[in-house]
Amino acid sequence: MTQAALAPGGFDEFEMHQVLKRGCAAVGLDSSEARLLRGHTNAVIHLVKEHVVVKIARKGSRIDDVARTVRFVRWLMDAGFPTVSLHPVDQPVGVGQHALTFWEYLPQPSDPVPAAQLAKPLYSLHTLPASPEALPAHDNLAAIRRSLKSITCLSDEALAFLNGSTEQLESALHVVQFELPEGVIQGDPQHRNALHTASGGAVLCDWDTVAIGQPEWDLVTVEVHCRRFGHGSQHYEAFANTYGWDVTRWSGYQTLAAIRELRMITTNARKVSDAPTSLQEVERRVEGLRCHDRALRWNIL
The missing domain is CATH 3.90.1200.10 (Aminoglycoside phosphotransferase (APH), C-terminal lobe)
Structure with a gap:
């Protein structure tokens, strides 16, 4: 796994890689080329081959809370609200003490979205x-x-x-x-x-x-x-x-x-x-x- 920059967040790199591999396998996604985008709170990882972003919640995050967020975003999507879209797989996926969600990858320029x-x-x-x-x-x-x-x-x-x-x-x-x-x-x-x-x-x-x-x-x-x-x-x-x-x-x-x-x-x-x-x-x-x-x-x- 390549890393954009040092991104501490309580994640052990080896464990994170194993969680990512198992979670992606559960929904049929290829994690062989993965790039860490952010890791301060959750690990946010780009699956380069799939054009998908995986978000791994920190240990201790309740899967019920993550599932509620997924249902809420699906409601936003159905309403045509301007949100990043969920990738169309059954989610969240639980791996050990982590919950994984899968999102559409949107290539970003260097400048952040203006206020x-x-x-x-x-x-x-x-x-x-x-x-x-x-x-x-x-x-x-x-x-x-x-x-x-x-x-x-x-x-x-x-x-x-x-x-x-x-x-x-x-x-x-x-x-x-x-x-x-x-x-x-x-x-x-x-x-x-x-x-x-x-x-x-x-x-x-x-x-x-x-x-x-x-x-x-x-x-x-x-x-x-x-x-x-x-x-x-x-x-x-x-x-x-x-x-x-x-x-x-x-x-x-x-x-x-x-x-x-x-x-x-x-x-x-x-x-x-x-x-x-x-x-x-x-x-x-x-x-x-x-x-x-x-x-x-x-x-x-």
Whole structure:
């Protein structure tokens, strides 16, 4: 298996290869030429001979949750929604403690999908009728607390700061008044969770975090990614203009943006044991929060 770059994520390369081989054999796909595209959370692998992408969920991912995601995406496909398509095989496939899913491969240029092209798919998602799947409720604070309990790489002082910030933000969230109707949200919309299409458009991908929640969470996530990862204010402004609603002009923006950033930091801190080289960046982000530096540019992990 060739590897695009070092992509830590808790996967042992030999085990990953064996899981891939067994999973592909179960659905009649050739895994002899495979290329690792991403491996930070799930292993995302391109089967070069098949023009298929295989996604191997981390150990501990519930196959029932993965199956729910597959059913949800099939519903999106039937509705003509702009999503990356599932490969037409019976899935997910369970191999040991891993669940595998199979997707259409879309060749990608070097540049990620611009924020403006996320706007129409997200608006369509937020205004969909009720999903036939019983989706989980979106809860950033619960995810932050789960991560905080697992973090071993940070000092006691840093952990106390992060825990204190979580408590303060929970109190602030209680008084936030949402403006948009609750509905289906993607949960982590960003430039790398969308794909270019051959026609020049874009489709959403990576549905692991799909949930029922407030669209404001999706919109603030796009803004945070534009601001923190160097895409620039013009990218976000183009997104907001296309979507038709600017989350930064809403009274709850500061609270949601702070919660979203805290979740991103604590998630990466929890994964440092699998990616030791990320520790310096995690510590730099924590220090940026302590200094209230909202303009600090983050490096992608």
